[in-house]
Amino acid sequence: MKVAVVGAGIAGLHAALALESKGCEVAVFEARCRLGGRLQTLDGYEAGGEWIDADHRRCLDSLDALGLAVARTEGDYRILRCGRSTIGPDPVMRASKQSVDRAAALLAEKPDPELDGRTLADFVAENAADPWWPTVYYRSDEGDDLDRIGLLGWLHGFRHYLVRGETDASAFRVVGGMGAWIEALVAGLEARPHLRHVLRGVIRSGDQVWLDFGAEALAFDRVLLTLPPRCLERVAFEPALSPEKREAIASCRMSRAIKIALVYDRRWWEDIEWSGLLFADSELQQVWPALAAPVLCAYVCGDDAEQWTGRADPVADALAEVGRLVPGGRAHFVHGMIHDWLGDPFSQGAFSHLAPGYVQGPMKHIAPPEGRIHFAGEHTAEWTGFIEGALESAERATEEIIVG
Numbered sequence: 001m002k003v004a005v006v007g008a009g010i011a012g013l014h015a016a017l018a019l020e021s022k023g024c025e026v027a028v029f030e031a032r033c034r035l036g037g038r039l040q041t042l043d044g045y046e047a048g049g050e051w052i053d054a055d056h057r058r059c060l061d062s063l064d065a066l067g068l069a070v071a072r073t074e075g076d077y078r079i080l081r082c083g084r085s086t087i088g089p090d091p092v093m094r095a096s097k098q099s100v101d102r103a104a105a106l107l108a109e110k111p112d113p114e115l116d117g118r119t120l121a122d123f124v125a126e127n128a129a130d131p132w133w134p135t136v137y138y139r140s141d142e143g144d145d146l147d148r149i150g151l152l153g154w155l156h157g158f159r160h161y162l163v164r165g166e167t168d169a170s171a172f173r174v175v176g177g178m179g180a181w182i183e184a185l186v187a188g189l190e191a192r193p194h195l196r197h198v199l200r201g202v203i204r205s206g207d208q209v210w211l212d213f214g215a216e217a218l219a220f221d222r223v224l225l226t227l228p229p230r231c232l233e234r235v236a237f238e239p240a241l242s243p244e245k246r247e248a249i250a251s252c253r254m255s256r257a258i259k260i261a262l263v264y265d266r267r268w269w270e271d272i273e274w275s276g277l278l279f280a281d282s283e284l285q286q287v288w289p290a291l292a293a294p295v296l297c298a299y300v301c302g303d304d305a306e307q308w309t310g311r312a313d314p315v316a317d318a319l320a321e322v323g324r325l326v327p328g329g330r331a332h333f334v335h336g337m338i339h340d341w342l343g344d345p346f347s348q349g350a351f352s353h354l355a356p357g358y359v360q361g362p363m364k365h366i367a368p369p370e371g372r373i374h375f376a377g378e379h380t381a382e383w384t385g386f387i388e389g390a391l392e393s394a395e396r397a398t399e400e401i402i403v404g
Protein backbone atom coordinates (compact mmCIF):
# COMPACT_ATOMS: atom_id res chain seq x y z
CA MET A 1 0.00 0.00 0.00
CA LYS A 2 1.32 3.46 -0.98
CA VAL A 3 0.78 5.92 1.87
CA ALA A 4 1.57 9.64 1.96
CA VAL A 5 2.21 11.29 5.30
CA VAL A 6 1.91 15.08 5.13
CA GLY A 7 3.68 17.03 7.88
CA ALA A 8 7.03 15.95 9.30
CA GLY A 9 6.40 16.95 12.89
CA ILE A 10 6.70 14.23 15.49
CA ALA A 11 3.22 12.82 14.70
CA GLY A 12 4.06 12.42 11.01
CA LEU A 13 7.49 10.90 11.64
CA HIS A 14 6.23 8.48 14.31
CA ALA A 15 3.41 7.38 11.99
CA ALA A 16 5.74 7.02 8.97
CA LEU A 17 8.04 4.70 10.93
CA ALA A 18 5.12 2.60 12.18
CA LEU A 19 3.60 2.37 8.68
CA GLU A 20 6.94 1.32 7.16
CA SER A 21 7.30 -1.34 9.85
CA LYS A 22 3.90 -2.72 8.72
CA GLY A 23 5.12 -3.01 5.13
CA CYS A 24 3.65 0.19 3.64
CA GLU A 25 5.50 2.19 0.99
CA VAL A 26 5.60 5.58 2.71
CA ALA A 27 6.40 9.07 1.37
CA VAL A 28 6.64 11.97 3.84
CA PHE A 29 6.03 15.56 2.68
CA GLU A 30 6.88 18.67 4.69
CA ALA A 31 6.22 22.34 3.89
CA ARG A 32 9.20 23.76 5.77
CA CYS A 33 12.85 23.38 4.86
CA ARG A 34 13.42 21.52 8.14
CA LEU A 35 11.91 18.56 10.00
CA GLY A 36 10.31 18.47 13.46
CA GLY A 37 7.50 21.03 13.14
CA ARG A 38 6.85 22.50 16.58
CA LEU A 39 9.92 20.72 17.97
CA GLN A 40 13.10 22.64 17.19
CA THR A 41 16.40 22.74 19.09
CA LEU A 42 18.61 25.81 18.53
CA ASP A 43 21.81 26.86 20.35
CA GLY A 44 21.14 24.25 23.07
CA TYR A 45 17.59 25.44 23.89
CA GLU A 46 14.10 24.46 22.71
CA ALA A 47 12.21 26.93 20.54
CA GLY A 48 9.01 24.85 20.77
CA GLY A 49 7.93 21.83 22.82
CA GLU A 50 10.36 21.04 25.62
CA TRP A 51 9.04 19.07 28.60
CA ILE A 52 7.88 15.50 29.00
CA ASP A 53 5.60 14.57 31.87
CA ALA A 54 6.45 11.47 33.88
CA ASP A 55 3.28 9.70 32.70
CA HIS A 56 3.91 10.39 29.00
CA ARG A 57 4.71 6.73 28.40
CA ARG A 58 4.78 6.86 24.59
CA CYS A 59 7.39 9.65 24.66
CA LEU A 60 9.56 7.89 27.22
CA ASP A 61 9.27 4.55 25.40
CA SER A 62 10.16 6.12 22.04
CA LEU A 63 13.22 7.87 23.52
CA ASP A 64 14.30 4.72 25.29
CA ALA A 65 13.96 2.65 22.09
CA LEU A 66 16.08 5.21 20.22
CA GLY A 67 18.77 5.19 22.93
CA LEU A 68 18.15 8.81 24.02
CA ALA A 69 18.35 9.85 27.66
CA VAL A 70 16.16 12.26 29.60
CA ALA A 71 17.18 14.59 32.44
CA ARG A 72 15.01 15.39 35.46
CA THR A 73 13.94 18.99 35.94
CA GLU A 74 15.84 20.41 38.91
CA GLY A 75 15.55 23.59 40.96
CA ASP A 76 12.99 25.66 42.81
CA TYR A 77 10.81 28.32 41.22
CA ARG A 78 11.24 31.84 42.48
CA ILE A 79 7.90 33.66 42.55
CA LEU A 80 7.85 37.45 42.27
CA ARG A 81 4.63 39.24 42.99
CA CYS A 82 4.10 42.91 43.88
CA GLY A 83 7.83 43.24 44.49
CA ARG A 84 7.82 40.33 46.99
CA SER A 85 9.96 37.26 46.31
CA THR A 86 9.27 33.75 47.60
CA ILE A 87 10.71 30.36 46.81
CA GLY A 88 7.65 28.47 45.59
CA PRO A 89 4.10 29.68 46.27
CA ASP A 90 3.45 31.33 49.65
CA PRO A 91 0.69 29.85 51.89
CA VAL A 92 -2.05 32.12 50.44
CA MET A 93 -1.12 31.20 46.85
CA ARG A 94 -0.90 27.51 47.71
CA ALA A 95 -4.29 27.54 49.50
CA SER A 96 -5.93 29.26 46.49
CA LYS A 97 -4.65 26.66 44.05
CA GLN A 98 -5.59 23.83 46.41
CA SER A 99 -9.17 25.09 46.65
CA VAL A 100 -9.44 25.21 42.82
CA ASP A 101 -7.93 21.73 42.56
CA ARG A 102 -10.26 20.33 45.22
CA ALA A 103 -13.33 21.72 43.44
CA ALA A 104 -12.00 20.39 40.12
CA ALA A 105 -11.34 16.94 41.59
CA LEU A 106 -15.00 16.70 42.67
CA LEU A 107 -16.25 17.69 39.20
CA ALA A 108 -13.72 15.56 37.31
CA GLU A 109 -15.11 12.32 38.78
CA LYS A 110 -18.26 12.60 36.66
CA PRO A 111 -18.17 15.87 34.70
CA ASP A 112 -21.55 17.38 33.87
CA PRO A 113 -21.79 18.02 30.10
CA GLU A 114 -23.34 21.40 30.93
CA LEU A 115 -19.89 22.53 32.13
CA ASP A 116 -18.82 22.73 28.47
CA GLY A 117 -20.40 26.17 28.20
CA ARG A 118 -18.27 27.54 31.06
CA THR A 119 -14.72 28.87 31.11
CA LEU A 120 -11.78 27.98 33.31
CA ALA A 121 -11.45 31.70 34.17
CA ASP A 122 -14.92 31.72 35.80
CA PHE A 123 -14.19 28.49 37.66
CA VAL A 124 -10.92 29.83 39.10
CA ALA A 125 -12.57 33.12 40.08
CA GLU A 126 -15.34 31.23 41.90
CA ASN A 127 -13.09 28.82 43.76
CA ALA A 128 -9.98 30.79 44.73
CA ALA A 129 -9.84 33.45 47.43
CA ASP A 130 -6.94 34.95 45.45
CA PRO A 131 -7.07 33.80 41.79
CA TRP A 132 -3.55 35.04 40.86
CA TRP A 133 -1.48 31.89 41.43
CA PRO A 134 -3.96 29.32 39.98
CA THR A 135 -4.41 31.66 36.99
CA VAL A 136 -0.67 31.98 36.39
CA TYR A 137 -0.14 28.24 36.86
CA TYR A 138 -2.92 27.07 34.55
CA ARG A 139 -2.33 29.83 32.00
CA SER A 140 1.18 28.53 31.59
CA ASP A 141 -0.14 24.97 31.13
CA GLU A 142 -2.83 25.97 28.65
CA GLY A 143 -0.69 28.53 26.80
CA ASP A 144 -3.54 31.04 26.69
CA ASP A 145 -5.80 33.25 28.80
CA LEU A 146 -8.21 31.21 30.90
CA ASP A 147 -11.32 32.88 29.49
CA ARG A 148 -10.58 31.00 26.23
CA ILE A 149 -10.40 27.59 27.89
CA GLY A 150 -13.55 25.48 28.25
CA LEU A 151 -14.09 24.05 31.73
CA LEU A 152 -15.20 20.60 30.53
CA GLY A 153 -12.17 20.23 28.25
CA TRP A 154 -9.83 21.36 31.01
CA LEU A 155 -11.38 18.86 33.46
CA HIS A 156 -10.75 16.17 30.87
CA GLY A 157 -6.99 16.87 31.12
CA PHE A 158 -7.13 17.58 34.87
CA ARG A 159 -8.05 13.92 35.50
CA HIS A 160 -4.41 13.06 34.83
CA TYR A 161 -3.30 15.34 37.68
CA LEU A 162 -5.42 13.34 40.12
CA VAL A 163 -3.27 10.24 39.76
CA ARG A 164 0.10 11.97 39.49
CA GLY A 165 2.89 12.77 41.86
CA GLU A 166 3.65 16.46 42.53
CA THR A 167 6.77 16.43 40.38
CA ASP A 168 5.36 14.46 37.43
CA ALA A 169 4.34 17.48 35.32
CA SER A 170 7.22 18.80 33.16
CA ALA A 171 9.41 16.15 34.78
CA PHE A 172 11.94 15.55 31.98
CA ARG A 173 13.83 17.08 29.07
CA VAL A 174 15.67 15.25 26.32
CA VAL A 175 19.45 15.20 26.68
CA GLY A 176 20.75 16.50 23.33
CA GLY A 177 17.43 18.24 22.69
CA MET A 178 14.29 17.50 20.72
CA GLY A 179 16.43 17.84 17.60
CA ALA A 180 18.25 14.63 18.55
CA TRP A 181 14.90 12.85 18.88
CA ILE A 182 13.75 14.06 15.45
CA GLU A 183 17.10 13.06 13.88
CA ALA A 184 16.90 9.59 15.42
CA LEU A 185 13.34 9.09 14.11
CA VAL A 186 14.31 10.22 10.60
CA ALA A 187 17.39 7.98 10.61
CA GLY A 188 15.06 5.00 11.00
CA LEU A 189 13.00 5.86 7.90
CA GLU A 190 13.63 4.04 4.63
CA ALA A 191 12.78 7.10 2.49
CA ARG A 192 14.05 10.64 3.20
CA PRO A 193 11.16 13.09 3.73
CA HIS A 194 10.50 15.58 0.92
CA LEU A 195 11.04 19.12 2.24
CA ARG A 196 9.55 22.37 0.81
CA HIS A 197 6.38 20.53 -0.25
CA VAL A 198 3.41 22.70 0.72
CA LEU A 199 0.18 20.76 0.40
CA ARG A 200 -2.37 22.88 -1.48
CA GLY A 201 -5.09 20.43 -2.46
CA VAL A 202 -6.40 16.89 -1.93
CA ILE A 203 -8.41 15.28 -4.70
CA ARG A 204 -10.24 11.99 -4.21
CA SER A 205 -10.59 10.01 -7.40
CA GLY A 206 -11.76 6.38 -7.34
CA ASP A 207 -9.44 4.29 -5.15
CA GLN A 208 -6.73 6.94 -5.20
CA VAL A 209 -6.07 10.19 -3.40
CA TRP A 210 -4.11 12.86 -5.31
CA LEU A 211 -2.01 15.39 -3.44
CA ASP A 212 -1.47 18.76 -5.10
CA PHE A 213 1.83 20.41 -4.14
CA GLY A 214 1.61 23.17 -6.75
CA ALA A 215 4.45 22.08 -9.01
CA GLU A 216 3.44 18.40 -8.93
CA ALA A 217 0.49 16.14 -8.09
CA LEU A 218 1.03 12.61 -6.78
CA ALA A 219 -1.36 9.69 -6.23
CA PHE A 220 -1.55 7.41 -3.17
CA ASP A 221 -3.75 4.62 -1.80
CA ARG A 222 -4.06 6.36 1.57
CA VAL A 223 -3.13 9.79 2.89
CA LEU A 224 -2.37 10.82 6.47
CA LEU A 225 -2.63 14.56 7.18
CA THR A 226 -0.88 15.77 10.34
CA LEU A 227 -1.19 19.51 9.67
CA PRO A 228 -2.26 21.76 12.57
CA PRO A 229 -5.90 22.90 12.24
CA ARG A 230 -5.31 26.41 10.84
CA CYS A 231 -3.00 24.92 8.15
CA LEU A 232 -5.53 22.21 7.32
CA GLU A 233 -8.17 24.90 6.77
CA ARG A 234 -6.11 26.33 3.91
CA VAL A 235 -6.03 23.03 1.97
CA ALA A 236 -8.63 22.69 -0.83
CA PHE A 237 -10.43 19.32 -0.75
CA GLU A 238 -12.21 17.91 -3.78
CA PRO A 239 -14.85 16.74 -3.05
CA ALA A 240 -15.11 18.86 0.09
CA LEU A 241 -14.69 17.29 3.52
CA SER A 242 -17.95 16.61 5.38
CA PRO A 243 -19.56 19.66 7.04
CA GLU A 244 -18.94 18.00 10.46
CA LYS A 245 -15.20 17.63 9.78
CA ARG A 246 -14.94 21.21 8.49
CA GLU A 247 -16.69 22.54 11.59
CA ALA A 248 -14.43 20.46 13.87
CA ILE A 249 -11.29 21.82 12.16
CA ALA A 250 -12.56 25.41 12.16
CA SER A 251 -13.50 25.33 15.85
CA CYS A 252 -10.32 23.57 17.07
CA ARG A 253 -8.52 26.43 18.83
CA MET A 254 -4.77 27.01 19.05
CA SER A 255 -3.10 28.56 22.10
CA ARG A 256 -1.29 31.85 21.78
CA ALA A 257 2.11 31.15 23.34
CA ILE A 258 5.50 32.45 22.24
CA LYS A 259 9.01 31.89 23.53
CA ILE A 260 11.82 34.40 23.77
CA ALA A 261 15.34 33.00 24.17
CA LEU A 262 18.09 35.10 25.74
CA VAL A 263 21.52 33.63 25.01
CA TYR A 264 24.32 34.59 27.45
CA ASP A 265 28.04 33.83 27.60
CA ARG A 266 27.63 32.03 30.93
CA ARG A 267 24.90 30.72 33.24
CA TRP A 268 25.15 33.90 35.35
CA TRP A 269 22.12 32.98 37.46
CA GLU A 270 24.08 30.14 39.06
CA ASP A 271 26.50 32.78 40.50
CA ILE A 272 23.65 34.40 42.45
CA GLU A 273 22.16 31.06 43.56
CA TRP A 274 19.05 31.47 41.46
CA SER A 275 17.86 28.32 39.67
CA GLY A 276 16.82 30.45 36.67
CA LEU A 277 13.21 29.36 37.25
CA LEU A 278 10.74 32.18 37.79
CA PHE A 279 7.04 32.97 37.80
CA ALA A 280 6.23 36.69 37.99
CA ASP A 281 3.37 39.18 37.82
CA SER A 282 4.89 40.38 34.58
CA GLU A 283 3.95 39.87 30.92
CA LEU A 284 7.04 37.61 30.89
CA GLN A 285 5.06 35.37 33.14
CA GLN A 286 7.55 32.49 33.26
CA VAL A 287 11.33 32.18 32.85
CA TRP A 288 13.52 29.07 32.97
CA PRO A 289 17.01 27.99 31.92
CA ALA A 290 17.87 25.67 29.05
CA LEU A 291 19.03 22.22 30.12
CA ALA A 292 22.75 22.88 29.77
CA ALA A 293 23.35 25.93 27.53
CA PRO A 294 23.66 29.48 28.95
CA VAL A 295 20.15 30.41 27.80
CA LEU A 296 17.11 31.75 29.64
CA CYS A 297 13.77 31.14 27.95
CA ALA A 298 10.78 33.36 28.63
CA TYR A 299 7.21 32.28 27.97
CA VAL A 300 4.46 34.73 27.09
CA CYS A 301 0.84 33.64 26.59
CA GLY A 302 -2.53 34.93 25.48
CA ASP A 303 -3.22 38.63 24.82
CA ASP A 304 0.25 39.42 26.19
CA ALA A 305 1.84 37.21 23.51
CA GLU A 306 -0.01 39.01 20.72
CA GLN A 307 1.02 42.33 22.22
CA TRP A 308 4.65 41.23 22.65
CA THR A 309 5.02 40.06 19.04
CA GLY A 310 3.86 43.50 17.89
CA ARG A 311 6.67 45.33 19.72
CA ALA A 312 9.44 47.12 17.81
CA ASP A 313 12.19 45.12 19.56
CA PRO A 314 10.69 42.24 21.56
CA VAL A 315 14.08 40.72 22.45
CA ALA A 316 15.45 44.01 23.87
CA ASP A 317 12.24 44.43 25.87
CA ALA A 318 12.52 40.85 27.19
CA LEU A 319 16.16 41.41 28.19
CA ALA A 320 15.20 44.61 30.02
CA GLU A 321 12.27 42.89 31.77
CA VAL A 322 14.35 39.89 32.92
CA GLY A 323 16.95 42.43 34.16
CA ARG A 324 14.25 44.27 36.10
CA LEU A 325 12.94 41.05 37.67
CA VAL A 326 16.36 39.55 38.47
CA PRO A 327 19.27 41.96 37.91
CA GLY A 328 22.73 40.72 37.04
CA GLY A 329 22.73 39.21 33.54
CA ARG A 330 22.98 42.07 31.10
CA ALA A 331 26.81 42.09 30.92
CA HIS A 332 26.70 38.43 29.83
CA PHE A 333 24.02 38.83 27.12
CA VAL A 334 25.10 37.70 23.64
CA HIS A 335 21.95 37.63 21.50
CA GLY A 336 18.28 36.75 21.62
CA MET A 337 15.51 35.25 19.49
CA ILE A 338 11.72 35.44 19.50
CA HIS A 339 9.86 32.30 18.45
CA ASP A 340 6.45 33.45 17.33
CA TRP A 341 4.42 30.28 16.78
CA LEU A 342 1.27 32.34 16.20
CA GLY A 343 2.77 34.14 13.22
CA ASP A 344 4.44 31.00 11.83
CA PRO A 345 2.43 30.07 8.71
CA PHE A 346 2.99 26.34 9.29
CA SER A 347 1.76 26.21 12.89
CA GLN A 348 -0.41 29.33 13.42
CA GLY A 349 -0.53 28.75 17.15
CA ALA A 350 1.47 26.89 19.78
CA PHE A 351 -0.72 23.88 20.60
CA SER A 352 -4.43 23.14 20.60
CA HIS A 353 -6.73 23.64 23.56
CA LEU A 354 -10.38 22.76 24.11
CA ALA A 355 -12.48 25.93 23.86
CA PRO A 356 -15.90 26.34 25.53
CA GLY A 357 -18.52 24.29 23.67
CA TYR A 358 -15.99 22.19 21.73
CA VAL A 359 -16.01 18.95 23.74
CA GLN A 360 -19.78 18.39 23.59
CA GLY A 361 -19.93 19.81 20.09
CA PRO A 362 -17.57 19.27 17.14
CA MET A 363 -14.66 17.50 18.89
CA LYS A 364 -15.89 13.97 18.06
CA HIS A 365 -15.43 14.73 14.34
CA ILE A 366 -11.80 15.91 14.45
CA ALA A 367 -10.01 12.53 14.35
CA PRO A 368 -12.06 10.03 12.27
CA PRO A 369 -10.96 9.39 8.67
CA GLU A 370 -12.96 10.51 5.65
CA GLY A 371 -12.68 7.68 3.17
CA ARG A 372 -8.99 7.17 2.40
CA ILE A 373 -7.94 10.42 4.10
CA HIS A 374 -6.74 10.02 7.69
CA PHE A 375 -6.01 12.69 10.32
CA ALA A 376 -3.38 12.85 13.07
CA GLY A 377 -1.48 15.50 15.05
CA GLU A 378 -1.72 16.49 18.70
CA HIS A 379 -5.06 18.27 18.10
CA THR A 380 -6.74 14.94 17.26
CA ALA A 381 -5.61 13.15 20.43
CA GLU A 382 -6.82 12.45 23.94
CA TRP A 383 -3.56 14.03 25.22
CA THR A 384 -4.46 17.25 23.36
CA GLY A 385 -1.64 19.77 23.08
CA PHE A 386 1.20 17.48 24.13
CA ILE A 387 3.94 15.61 22.26
CA GLU A 388 2.39 12.55 23.89
CA GLY A 389 -0.83 13.39 22.03
CA ALA A 390 1.03 13.67 18.72
CA LEU A 391 2.43 10.13 19.24
CA GLU A 392 -0.95 8.82 20.42
CA SER A 393 -2.62 10.21 17.28
CA ALA A 394 0.05 8.68 15.04
CA GLU A 395 -0.51 5.25 16.57
CA ARG A 396 -4.30 5.54 16.23
CA ALA A 397 -4.07 6.65 12.57
CA THR A 398 -1.55 3.90 11.72
CA GLU A 399 -3.96 1.32 13.09
CA GLU A 400 -6.83 2.79 11.05
CA ILE A 401 -4.76 2.63 7.85
CA ILE A 402 -3.50 -0.91 8.41
CA VAL A 403 -6.84 -2.34 9.50
CA GLY A 404 -8.42 -0.54 6.52
Ligand SMILES: Cc1cc2nc3c(=O)[nH]c(=O)nc-3n(C[C@H](O)[C@H](O)[C@H](O)COP(=O)(O)OP(=O)(O)OC[C@H]3O[C@@H](n4cnc5c(N)ncnc54)[C@H](O)[C@@H]3O)c2cc1C
Nearest residue numbers: 007009010011031037038049050051199231346377378387
Ligand atom coordinates in the same frame (compact mmCIF):
# COMPACT_ATOMS: atom_id res chain seq x y z
C1 LIG B 1 6.15 27.17 22.49
C2 LIG B 1 5.68 25.75 22.61
C3 LIG B 1 5.88 25.06 23.78
C4 LIG B 1 5.44 23.74 23.89
N1 LIG B 1 5.73 23.05 25.03
C5 LIG B 1 5.44 21.72 25.09
C6 LIG B 1 5.93 20.93 26.17
O1 LIG B 1 6.68 21.41 27.01
N2 LIG B 1 5.55 19.61 26.22
C7 LIG B 1 4.76 19.04 25.25
O2 LIG B 1 4.45 17.84 25.35
N3 LIG B 1 4.34 19.78 24.19
C8 LIG B 1 4.67 21.08 24.08
N4 LIG B 1 4.31 21.81 22.99
C9 LIG B 1 3.44 21.16 21.99
C10 LIG B 1 4.21 20.20 21.09
O3 LIG B 1 5.33 20.86 20.56
C11 LIG B 1 3.26 19.75 20.00
O4 LIG B 1 2.12 19.15 20.59
C12 LIG B 1 3.85 18.72 19.04
O5 LIG B 1 5.17 19.04 18.68
C13 LIG B 1 2.94 18.67 17.81
O6 LIG B 1 3.41 17.71 16.88
P1 LIG B 1 2.56 17.44 15.57
O7 LIG B 1 3.34 16.52 14.75
O8 LIG B 1 1.16 17.11 15.94
O9 LIG B 1 2.45 18.89 14.84
P2 LIG B 1 3.61 19.76 14.16
O10 LIG B 1 4.88 19.61 14.88
O11 LIG B 1 3.05 21.12 14.00
O12 LIG B 1 3.78 19.06 12.73
C14 LIG B 1 2.95 19.38 11.64
C15 LIG B 1 3.83 19.59 10.42
O13 LIG B 1 3.00 19.93 9.31
C16 LIG B 1 3.70 20.86 8.51
N5 LIG B 1 2.77 21.57 7.65
C17 LIG B 1 1.89 22.56 7.97
N6 LIG B 1 1.20 22.93 6.88
C18 LIG B 1 1.63 22.17 5.84
C19 LIG B 1 1.29 22.06 4.48
N7 LIG B 1 0.33 22.82 3.91
N8 LIG B 1 1.94 21.16 3.69
C20 LIG B 1 2.91 20.35 4.22
N9 LIG B 1 3.27 20.40 5.52
C21 LIG B 1 2.63 21.30 6.33
C22 LIG B 1 4.37 21.76 9.53
O14 LIG B 1 5.45 22.47 8.97
C23 LIG B 1 4.82 20.75 10.58
O15 LIG B 1 6.14 20.28 10.36
C24 LIG B 1 4.77 23.11 22.83
C25 LIG B 1 4.58 23.81 21.63
C26 LIG B 1 5.05 25.10 21.52
C27 LIG B 1 4.88 25.81 20.20
